[in-house]
Amino acid sequence: MNETDLPEYLRNVYHYTCSYGREFTNLEHLFTVGNWNLNALIERANPRGFGWAMKHDELLSKPRIALICDVTAQRNLSVSWEPYKDSDGLTDWCHWFRCTHQPFDRPLNELWYVRSCGLLNPDTGVLPNLNGAFMALIIARYRSLTELLENTFEVIKVSDFDVELKLLSNGPKDFLPAQKIISWNLYDVAERHQEIEQAWLESFEEVYKVSPSLLLSIYAECLKPKRRKGNNRNEYTSTDLKKIGVKMTPGTVRKVVDRLSASFEHLLVDAGVNDPPSNIDQPNVLPFKTPSK
Numbered sequence: 001m002n003e004t005d006l007p008e009y010l011r012n013v014y015h016y017t018c019s020y021g022r023e024f025t026n027l028e029h030l031f032t033v034g035n036w037n038l039n040a041l042i043e044r045a046n047p048r049g050f051g052w053a054m055k056h057d058e059l060l061s062k063p064r065i066a067l068i069c070d071v072t073a074q075r076n077l078s079v080s081w082e083p084y085k086d087s088d089g090l091t092d093w094c095h096w097f098r099c100t101h102q103p104f105d106r107p108l109n110e111l112w113y114v115r116s117c118g119l120l121n122p123d124t125g126v127l128p129n130l131n132g133a134f135m136a137l138i139i140a141r142y143r144s145l146t147e148l149l150e151n152t153f154e155v156i157k158v159s160d161f162d163v164e165l166k167l168l169s170n171g172p173k174d175f176l177p178a179q180k181i182i183s184w185n186l187y188d189v190a191e192r193h194q195e196i197e198q199a200w201l202e203s204f205e206e207v208y209k210v211s212p213s214l215l216l217s218i219y220a221e222c223l224k225p226k227r228r229k230g231n232n233r234n235e236y237t238s239t240d241l242k243k244i245g246v247k248m249t250p251g252t253v254r255k256v257v258d259r260l261s262a263s264f265e266h267l268l269v270d271a272g273v274n275d276p277p278s279n280i281d282q283p284n285v286l287p288f289k290t291p292s293k
Helices: 008-019 027-031 038-044 048-053 128-151 189-201 203-207 212-221 233-242 249-263 265-271
Strands: 060-061 063-071 078-084 110-114 156-157 159-167 179-189 283-289
Touching: 008 110, 008 128, 038 060, 063 128, 063 159, 063 179, 078 128, 110 128, 110 159, 128 156, 128 159, 128 179, 189 203, 189 249, 203 212, 212 233, 212 249, 212 265, 233 249, 249 265
Parallel strands: 063 156
Antiparallel strands: 060 283, 063 078, 078 110, 159 179
C-alpha cells in the first residue's frame, strides 16, 4: 500500500508522526533559564534558605510544569504546557508564553501537534490495525516527550492517554503476548487520582483490619505515655495497634498516614493529629553551582 492509498486523515497522522511534524517544538522557551523564578527554585530545594545557597554549591528545584494533552474541536491532538500553580497560586516561572502575534501560528506553549489524531479509531474505523499502530506510535512519542521533560522539570500531567488492549492469540511463542489497541481516550489525571483514592479509602478497613479514624486516633495519642521518648510515632502506633490485634509495620503506618494526609487531610484534623507527618518526598532537584566571583 502506498501513502496515496491512505484516507486523508491517516495521511495527516503519518506526516505529523513520521515526517515533517514529528519534531517537538517551542522547547527553547522551557529551557531558557531566564524564564525561571530562580529565587523560588533555590529556596524550595535548600532548607537553609536562599542566602546559604548563594554562598555554597547547593541544589535547584526542578521547575514545575503542567502538561496538557487535548483533542481540539477539529480532532487534532495538541500537547502544551503551562506553569504549575501551587495551592497559593504561585509558580516557578517569571515569564512564559502562550499566544503568538500571528493569527494562524501555533501557540508558543504548544510542544507537539498531530493533525487528525482524534479520527483514529482502532476498533471500527477504516484499516483498524493501521489506526491502532499509529495510535501506539503517538502514545510512544508522547511518553518520550514526557521523559525528555522530566530530566529537567517536575512534570504534573493534567491529562493522559487511556487505552484498551486486546490480546492477540497468533503471536510468536518465544515473545511476550502480542497486544493491539482497540480503543483510546484522554482522561483527567486529577479526577482519576481522586477516584482511586476514594476506592482505597472505602476498602481501608477490609485491607488493614482497622478503620481510618481509629488508626489516626491511635497515631494522635501514641506519644502521650510519659515513658515514651523521642518522636517515633510510626513505631509507637505499630506497637499500639498490636495491642488490639492489628498487625501493621512502622513502615506501613508511615505510608498509610502519609497517604491519608495527602488525600484526606480532614480525617487527620478530626482525629486530633495537630502536626501532620513531615515525611514529604525531597523535591525534584538539579545540581546548582553559583557563579564564581
